[in-house]
Amino acid sequence: MTNPSSAPKDVVIVAYHQTQSLDFIGPLEVFAGAQRLIELTGRTDAGYRVAVATLDGKPFPTSSGLEIVPSFSLADAPTPIDTLIVAGGDGSRDASADPDLLAWIKSAAPLARRVASVCTGAFVLAAAGLLDGRRATTHWASADSLAKRFPAVEVDPEPIYVRDGQIWTSAGVTAGMDLSLAMIEEDLDRDAALTIARHLVLFLRRPGNQSQFSASLSAQQADQEPLREVQRHVVENPASDLTVEALAERAHMSPRHFARTFAAETGVTPGRYVERIRLEAARRALEDTPQPIAAIAAACGFGTPETMRRSFLRALNVGPAEYRRRYHPAGISPGGVSA
Secondary structure, three states: OOOOOOOOEEEEEEOOOOEOHHHHHHHHHHHHHHHHHHHHHOOOOOOEEEEEEEOOOOOEEEOOOOEEOOOEEHHHOOOOOOEEEEOOOOOHHHHOOOHHHHHHHHHHHHHOOEEEEEOOHHHHHHHOOOOOOOEEOOOHHHHHHHHHHOOOOEEOOOEOEEEEOOEEEEOOOOHHHHHHHHHHHHHOOHHHHHHHHHHOOOOOOOOOOOEOHHHHHHHHOOOOHHHHHHHHHHHHOOOOOOOHHHHHHHHOOOHHHHHHHHHHHHOOOHHHHHHHHHHHHHHHHHHHOOOOHHHHHHHOOOOOHHHHHHHHHHHHOOOHHHHHHHHOOOOOOOOOOOO
Protein backbone atom coordinates (compact mmCIF):
# COMPACT_ATOMS: atom_id res chain seq x y z
CA MET A 1 0.00 0.00 0.00
CA THR A 2 2.99 2.28 -0.24
CA ASN A 3 3.00 5.19 -2.61
CA PRO A 4 6.55 6.18 -3.57
CA SER A 5 7.07 9.73 -4.77
CA SER A 6 9.99 12.07 -5.22
CA ALA A 7 8.75 14.71 -2.77
CA PRO A 8 7.04 14.62 0.62
CA LYS A 9 3.35 15.35 0.89
CA ASP A 10 2.58 18.83 2.20
CA VAL A 11 0.12 18.84 5.09
CA VAL A 12 -1.06 22.36 5.93
CA ILE A 13 -3.13 22.94 9.06
CA VAL A 14 -5.02 26.25 9.00
CA ALA A 15 -5.35 28.02 12.35
CA TYR A 16 -6.57 31.44 13.50
CA HIS A 17 -7.09 33.48 16.67
CA GLN A 18 -8.76 31.43 19.43
CA THR A 19 -8.18 28.09 17.76
CA GLN A 20 -8.43 25.09 20.09
CA SER A 21 -4.77 24.06 20.44
CA LEU A 22 -5.40 20.30 20.38
CA ASP A 23 -7.33 20.68 17.12
CA PHE A 24 -4.09 21.40 15.27
CA ILE A 25 -1.45 19.96 17.61
CA GLY A 26 -3.12 16.53 17.54
CA PRO A 27 -3.06 16.11 13.74
CA LEU A 28 0.40 17.73 13.61
CA GLU A 29 1.79 15.10 16.01
CA VAL A 30 0.15 12.26 14.10
CA PHE A 31 1.61 13.29 10.73
CA ALA A 32 4.97 14.14 12.30
CA GLY A 33 4.92 10.69 13.89
CA ALA A 34 4.30 9.14 10.49
CA GLN A 35 7.29 10.99 9.09
CA ARG A 36 9.50 9.75 11.95
CA LEU A 37 8.28 6.21 11.38
CA ILE A 38 9.16 6.39 7.68
CA GLU A 39 12.64 7.70 8.47
CA LEU A 40 13.35 5.15 11.22
CA THR A 41 12.11 2.12 9.31
CA GLY A 42 13.54 2.99 5.90
CA ARG A 43 10.18 2.87 4.16
CA THR A 44 10.12 4.17 0.60
CA ASP A 45 6.96 6.24 1.09
CA ALA A 46 7.21 9.93 0.25
CA GLY A 47 6.47 11.02 3.80
CA TYR A 48 5.06 14.28 5.06
CA ARG A 49 6.03 17.91 5.48
CA VAL A 50 3.69 19.34 8.12
CA ALA A 51 3.07 23.02 8.85
CA VAL A 52 0.64 25.26 10.72
CA ALA A 53 -0.37 28.38 8.77
CA THR A 54 -2.49 31.46 9.41
CA LEU A 55 -3.88 34.07 7.10
CA ASP A 56 -1.23 36.67 7.98
CA GLY A 57 1.56 34.42 9.27
CA LYS A 58 1.71 36.26 12.61
CA PRO A 59 1.73 34.65 16.09
CA PHE A 60 -1.77 33.95 17.38
CA PRO A 61 -3.35 33.04 20.74
CA THR A 62 -5.19 29.75 21.12
CA SER A 63 -8.40 29.47 23.12
CA SER A 64 -6.34 28.38 26.15
CA GLY A 65 -4.05 31.44 25.91
CA LEU A 66 -1.07 29.61 24.44
CA GLU A 67 0.63 31.75 21.80
CA ILE A 68 1.69 29.94 18.63
CA VAL A 69 4.09 31.05 15.91
CA PRO A 70 2.87 29.64 12.56
CA SER A 71 5.19 28.29 9.91
CA PHE A 72 4.06 30.77 7.28
CA SER A 73 1.13 32.78 5.97
CA LEU A 74 -1.45 31.16 3.72
CA ALA A 75 -0.15 33.26 0.83
CA ASP A 76 3.19 31.48 1.23
CA ALA A 77 1.69 27.99 1.53
CA PRO A 78 3.00 25.35 -0.90
CA THR A 79 1.04 24.64 -4.06
CA PRO A 80 -0.59 22.26 -4.41
CA ILE A 81 -1.29 21.15 -0.84
CA ASP A 82 -1.71 17.42 -0.41
CA THR A 83 -3.78 17.53 2.81
CA LEU A 84 -5.48 20.72 3.94
CA ILE A 85 -6.86 20.67 7.50
CA VAL A 86 -8.86 23.48 9.11
CA ALA A 87 -8.80 23.49 12.91
CA GLY A 88 -11.73 24.44 15.14
CA GLY A 89 -12.15 26.39 18.34
CA ASP A 90 -13.82 29.44 19.82
CA GLY A 91 -12.59 31.58 16.94
CA SER A 92 -14.32 29.49 14.28
CA ARG A 93 -17.34 31.80 14.14
CA ASP A 94 -15.17 34.79 13.22
CA ALA A 95 -13.04 32.65 10.92
CA SER A 96 -16.10 31.42 9.06
CA ALA A 97 -17.05 35.04 8.36
CA ASP A 98 -13.59 36.17 7.21
CA PRO A 99 -13.84 36.81 3.46
CA ASP A 100 -10.08 36.63 2.90
CA LEU A 101 -9.75 33.28 4.69
CA LEU A 102 -12.75 31.84 2.86
CA ALA A 103 -11.44 33.07 -0.49
CA TRP A 104 -8.11 31.35 0.12
CA ILE A 105 -9.79 28.07 1.16
CA LYS A 106 -12.04 28.16 -1.91
CA SER A 107 -9.01 28.54 -4.17
CA ALA A 108 -6.76 26.03 -2.39
CA ALA A 109 -9.26 23.24 -1.71
CA PRO A 110 -9.88 22.13 -5.33
CA LEU A 111 -6.13 21.65 -5.80
CA ALA A 112 -5.68 19.57 -2.64
CA ARG A 113 -5.87 15.79 -2.66
CA ARG A 114 -8.05 15.94 0.44
CA VAL A 115 -9.52 18.61 2.72
CA ALA A 116 -10.50 18.16 6.35
CA SER A 117 -11.83 19.98 9.37
CA VAL A 118 -11.48 19.28 13.07
CA CYS A 119 -14.36 20.09 15.43
CA THR A 120 -15.93 23.47 14.58
CA GLY A 121 -13.53 23.92 11.70
CA ALA A 122 -16.49 22.42 9.82
CA PHE A 123 -18.15 25.85 10.02
CA VAL A 124 -15.26 27.30 8.00
CA LEU A 125 -15.49 24.60 5.34
CA ALA A 126 -19.27 25.02 5.22
CA ALA A 127 -18.98 28.80 4.87
CA ALA A 128 -16.60 28.22 1.96
CA GLY A 129 -19.27 26.05 0.30
CA LEU A 130 -17.22 22.87 0.50
CA LEU A 131 -19.78 20.91 2.49
CA ASP A 132 -22.88 21.69 0.42
CA GLY A 133 -24.66 18.45 -0.44
CA ARG A 134 -22.21 16.45 1.63
CA ARG A 135 -22.47 14.47 4.84
CA ALA A 136 -20.36 16.01 7.61
CA THR A 137 -19.90 16.02 11.36
CA THR A 138 -18.60 18.34 14.05
CA HIS A 139 -18.52 18.45 17.84
CA TRP A 140 -21.88 17.12 19.07
CA ALA A 141 -22.59 20.36 20.96
CA SER A 142 -22.30 22.37 17.72
CA ALA A 143 -24.09 19.98 15.36
CA ASP A 144 -27.51 21.65 15.61
CA SER A 145 -25.98 25.07 15.02
CA LEU A 146 -24.10 23.81 11.97
CA ALA A 147 -27.26 22.25 10.53
CA LYS A 148 -29.33 25.41 11.09
CA ARG A 149 -26.72 27.79 9.73
CA PHE A 150 -25.90 25.64 6.69
CA PRO A 151 -29.05 23.72 5.66
CA ALA A 152 -27.37 22.42 2.50
CA VAL A 153 -25.04 20.31 4.67
CA GLU A 154 -26.16 16.86 5.82
CA VAL A 155 -24.97 17.07 9.43
CA ASP A 156 -24.52 13.79 11.29
CA PRO A 157 -23.75 14.42 14.99
CA GLU A 158 -23.00 10.78 15.79
CA PRO A 159 -19.67 9.69 14.19
CA ILE A 160 -16.27 10.81 15.41
CA TYR A 161 -15.32 11.49 11.80
CA VAL A 162 -16.94 11.33 8.37
CA ARG A 163 -15.45 11.03 4.92
CA ASP A 164 -17.44 12.17 1.91
CA GLY A 165 -15.28 11.99 -1.17
CA GLN A 166 -12.18 14.12 -0.73
CA ILE A 167 -13.73 15.97 2.23
CA TRP A 168 -13.21 14.73 5.79
CA THR A 169 -14.79 16.22 8.92
CA SER A 170 -14.31 15.18 12.53
CA ALA A 171 -15.82 15.66 15.96
CA GLY A 172 -14.15 17.56 18.75
CA VAL A 173 -10.52 17.74 19.82
CA THR A 174 -9.02 14.21 19.98
CA ALA A 175 -11.26 13.02 17.13
CA GLY A 176 -8.94 15.01 14.86
CA MET A 177 -6.20 12.53 15.76
CA ASP A 178 -8.47 9.62 14.81
CA LEU A 179 -9.16 11.30 11.48
CA SER A 180 -5.43 11.85 10.91
CA LEU A 181 -4.63 8.24 11.77
CA ALA A 182 -7.23 7.09 9.25
CA MET A 183 -5.48 9.22 6.62
CA ILE A 184 -2.14 7.66 7.57
CA GLU A 185 -3.66 4.20 7.22
CA GLU A 186 -4.94 5.14 3.76
CA ASP A 187 -1.53 6.50 2.70
CA LEU A 188 0.73 3.90 4.33
CA ASP A 189 -1.00 0.90 5.92
CA ARG A 190 -2.78 -0.25 9.06
CA ASP A 191 0.41 -1.33 10.83
CA ALA A 192 1.90 2.14 10.43
CA ALA A 193 -1.25 3.80 11.82
CA LEU A 194 -1.33 1.43 14.80
CA THR A 195 2.35 1.99 15.52
CA ILE A 196 1.82 5.75 15.63
CA ALA A 197 -1.31 5.38 17.76
CA ARG A 198 0.51 3.26 20.30
CA HIS A 199 3.43 5.67 20.40
CA LEU A 200 0.97 8.49 21.18
CA VAL A 201 -0.65 6.27 23.84
CA LEU A 202 -3.90 6.22 21.90
CA PHE A 203 -3.68 2.39 21.97
CA LEU A 204 -5.64 1.94 18.74
CA ARG A 205 -7.35 4.42 16.52
CA ARG A 206 -11.12 4.54 16.76
CA PRO A 207 -13.20 3.76 13.66
CA GLY A 208 -14.85 6.82 12.16
CA ASN A 209 -18.34 5.46 12.69
CA GLN A 210 -17.82 5.12 16.44
CA SER A 211 -20.48 7.23 18.08
CA GLN A 212 -20.02 10.48 19.98
CA PHE A 213 -23.09 9.63 22.03
CA SER A 214 -21.26 8.97 25.31
CA ALA A 215 -20.37 12.65 25.40
CA SER A 216 -23.79 13.83 24.25
CA LEU A 217 -25.74 12.02 26.96
CA SER A 218 -25.06 14.89 29.35
CA ALA A 219 -26.88 17.24 26.98
CA GLN A 220 -30.06 15.17 27.13
CA GLN A 221 -31.09 15.89 30.72
CA ALA A 222 -34.81 16.50 31.10
CA ASP A 223 -36.12 19.70 32.69
CA GLN A 224 -38.84 18.01 34.72
CA GLU A 225 -37.74 16.36 37.97
CA PRO A 226 -39.79 13.15 37.53
CA LEU A 227 -38.02 12.56 34.23
CA ARG A 228 -34.59 13.41 35.65
CA GLU A 229 -35.18 10.89 38.42
CA VAL A 230 -36.07 8.31 35.78
CA GLN A 231 -32.84 9.09 33.96
CA ARG A 232 -30.82 8.67 37.15
CA HIS A 233 -32.54 5.34 37.74
CA VAL A 234 -31.64 4.15 34.23
CA VAL A 235 -27.97 5.13 34.65
CA GLU A 236 -27.69 3.49 38.07
CA ASN A 237 -29.67 0.34 37.21
CA PRO A 238 -29.10 -0.61 33.57
CA ALA A 239 -29.97 -4.27 34.21
CA SER A 240 -33.37 -3.54 35.78
CA ASP A 241 -36.76 -3.50 34.05
CA LEU A 242 -36.51 -0.39 31.89
CA THR A 243 -39.54 -0.85 29.67
CA VAL A 244 -41.66 2.19 28.91
CA GLU A 245 -44.33 0.84 31.23
CA ALA A 246 -41.90 0.43 34.16
CA LEU A 247 -40.35 3.85 33.64
CA ALA A 248 -43.76 5.50 33.25
CA GLU A 249 -44.86 4.01 36.56
CA ARG A 250 -41.76 5.43 38.23
CA ALA A 251 -42.57 8.87 36.77
CA HIS A 252 -46.26 8.52 37.80
CA MET A 253 -47.41 8.98 34.22
CA SER A 254 -49.31 6.88 31.71
CA PRO A 255 -46.98 5.05 29.30
CA ARG A 256 -48.18 7.12 26.31
CA HIS A 257 -47.83 10.45 28.12
CA PHE A 258 -44.45 9.45 29.52
CA ALA A 259 -43.05 8.39 26.14
CA ARG A 260 -44.25 11.60 24.49
CA THR A 261 -42.96 13.84 27.29
CA PHE A 262 -39.62 12.06 27.57
CA ALA A 263 -38.95 12.41 23.84
CA ALA A 264 -39.93 16.08 23.89
CA GLU A 265 -37.66 16.80 26.87
CA THR A 266 -34.59 14.82 25.81
CA GLY A 267 -34.76 14.54 22.04
CA VAL A 268 -34.72 10.72 22.10
CA THR A 269 -37.29 8.04 22.80
CA PRO A 270 -37.12 6.18 26.13
CA GLY A 271 -36.04 3.01 24.35
CA ARG A 272 -33.23 4.79 22.53
CA TYR A 273 -32.06 6.45 25.74
CA VAL A 274 -32.01 3.13 27.60
CA GLU A 275 -30.04 1.48 24.80
CA ARG A 276 -27.48 4.28 24.84
CA ILE A 277 -27.03 4.03 28.60
CA ARG A 278 -26.61 0.26 28.39
CA LEU A 279 -24.14 0.61 25.55
CA GLU A 280 -22.10 3.13 27.49
CA ALA A 281 -22.03 0.84 30.53
CA ALA A 282 -21.01 -2.12 28.38
CA ARG A 283 -18.28 -0.13 26.65
CA ARG A 284 -16.78 0.89 29.99
CA ALA A 285 -16.87 -2.71 31.19
CA LEU A 286 -15.22 -3.99 28.02
CA GLU A 287 -12.52 -1.34 28.26
CA ASP A 288 -11.84 -1.53 31.99
CA THR A 289 -12.56 -5.09 33.17
CA PRO A 290 -11.75 -8.69 32.17
CA GLN A 291 -15.35 -9.83 32.72
CA PRO A 292 -16.66 -12.32 30.15
CA ILE A 293 -18.88 -10.79 27.50
CA ALA A 294 -21.86 -12.86 28.64
CA ALA A 295 -21.52 -11.46 32.17
CA ILE A 296 -21.30 -7.90 30.84
CA ALA A 297 -24.37 -8.43 28.67
CA ALA A 298 -26.35 -9.55 31.72
CA ALA A 299 -25.03 -6.82 34.03
CA CYS A 300 -25.78 -4.07 31.50
CA GLY A 301 -29.34 -5.19 30.80
CA PHE A 302 -28.92 -6.78 27.37
CA GLY A 303 -29.80 -10.22 28.67
CA THR A 304 -27.84 -12.21 26.10
CA PRO A 305 -24.51 -11.66 24.33
CA GLU A 306 -26.26 -11.77 20.96
CA THR A 307 -28.63 -8.95 21.93
CA MET A 308 -25.66 -6.85 23.05
CA ARG A 309 -23.78 -7.70 19.87
CA ARG A 310 -26.65 -6.48 17.69
CA SER A 311 -26.82 -3.24 19.66
CA PHE A 312 -23.07 -2.69 19.29
CA LEU A 313 -23.22 -3.31 15.56
CA ARG A 314 -26.09 -0.84 15.13
CA ALA A 315 -24.40 1.93 17.10
CA LEU A 316 -20.67 1.34 16.53
CA ASN A 317 -20.50 -1.00 13.54
CA VAL A 318 -18.26 -3.29 15.58
CA GLY A 319 -19.09 -6.24 17.85
CA PRO A 320 -18.24 -6.45 21.57
CA ALA A 321 -15.34 -8.87 21.12
CA GLU A 322 -13.69 -6.72 18.47
CA TYR A 323 -14.40 -3.59 20.53
CA ARG A 324 -12.60 -5.13 23.49
CA ARG A 325 -9.68 -6.19 21.29
CA ARG A 326 -9.27 -2.62 20.11
CA TYR A 327 -9.78 -0.72 23.34
CA HIS A 328 -8.90 -2.91 26.31
CA PRO A 329 -5.51 -1.48 27.42
CA ALA A 330 -4.09 -4.89 28.20
CA GLY A 331 -5.41 -6.45 25.03
CA ILE A 332 -7.23 -9.12 27.08
CA SER A 333 -9.91 -11.11 25.29
CA PRO A 334 -11.80 -13.16 27.85
CA GLY A 335 -14.38 -15.68 26.73
CA GLY A 336 -17.35 -14.36 24.81
CA VAL A 337 -19.09 -14.30 21.49
CA SER A 338 -17.29 -13.56 18.26
CA ALA A 339 -17.26 -10.07 16.85
